[in-house]
Amino acid sequence: MAAPLAYALIATDLDGTLLRGDDTLSDRSKAVLERATAAGAQHLVVTGRPAPRTRPLLDDLGSRGLAVCGQGAQVYDAGADRLLFSVTLDRELAETALGKIEAEVGQVYAAVDQDGVDGLTLIEPGYLMPHPTLPAVRVERRDDLWCEPISKVLLRHHALSDDELAAVAREAVGSLATVTMSGPGTVELQPLGVTKATGLALAAEYLGLARTSTIAFGDMPNDIPMFRWAAHGVAMANAHPELKAVADEVTTSNEDDGIAVVLERLFS
Structure with a gap:
């Protein structure tokens, strides 16, 4: 019998977190995400970028599932190219x-x-x-x-x-x-009350996954609600001090594959 996953849901911010400064994803990060998903975990992008600006990056990741976009205002289904959830600002x-x-x-x-x-x-x-x-x-x-x-x-x-x-x-x-x-x-x-945690919680419900099995990665204050919702929050070395203050762990920078450093430990 396979060992239970430490975290069944991996929520990652993009800019300053998963992506390097030149908007690219390192081979190391891509490989460990593939290893984690092969083990049964779900990778969920949770970004401030709106769905149309996220779609090309999801294509690079080979993701055909869900993504949380627009700071939590959108839950986007990449496979169907449609919004499952969308809140507008008056x-x-x-x-x-x-x-x-x-x-x-x-x-x-x-x-x-x-x-x-x-x-x-x-x-x-x-x-x-x-x-x-x-x-x-x-x-x-x-x-x-x-x-x-x-x-x-x-x-x-x-x-x-x-x-x-x-x-x-x-x-x-x-x-x-x-x-x-x-x-x-x-x-x-x-929109008032909408944060990354709003979209993450909704996407997790769609996927049938719990906050207690979620690990989140980020670098800016907009990631604070996501960290508070998830079981474990990991801030990048380049993260804003406000996020580091609420993080459970600080990894290396986005340029130094900080997400891969943690996931390699969890999905060895």
């Missing part, structure tokens, strides 16, 4: 939230991820994509951001740090939306 609330933030810190620059499997990322004048490899469409004015349903708003400020902007945004926005910080230059507004 566009009037989003516009009001932006106004409240700008009343505190002056002009911010905004982008939005549209809802749907073919949704676009729209960026207003002055917004610089923190991830230059991700495709985006520049619009002429802010009003153009609200032309279709959206899953979230991305914010940048010319002078404030991410931590400073996130703190001001949380205070200003209040109960209008959830504020997260998911990477360098990436402060986001998403």
Whole structure:
């Protein structure tokens, strides 16, 4: 009889966690994920990227199953190329939230991820994509951001740090939306109450797996709810201090195959 799996569900963030800085997956990481799935574990990508920006990476992984996208606002079925679950951010609330933030810190620059499997990322004048490899469409004015349903708003400020902007945004926005910080230059507004844990819990239910059998890997404060939901949270060496503070374990960096280091130990 085969030994029981230490963790039946492996939840991994992408940027700064599973992926290297050049957006590639190392052969070592890919090999150990294949070994874990061959042993019976499920690998679940849990990312802030919307489904259309996640799909090419799932193809590279050979994944035809589920993925949690959009900071938990989307559960995406890669095999069927459809959303099993999707929550949108009310566009009037989003516009009001932006106004409240700008009343505190002056002009911010905004982008939005549209809802749907073919949704676009729209960026207003002055917004610089923190991830230059991700495709985006520049619009002429802010009003153009609200032309279709959206899953979230991305914010940048010319002078404030991410931590400073996130703190001001949380205070200003209040109960209008959830504020997260998911990477360098990436402060986001998403539907109130929606986090990575929301999508992860729903995907785990679809898969028939429990939080007690889940190990999660991440690098930024937006991964905190996922760590609190999972049985074991592993922060990368390059992780934000807020995430390291709640992690059960800290591994090596994403550039040094930190996920593989842990999974090789568990799936030897």
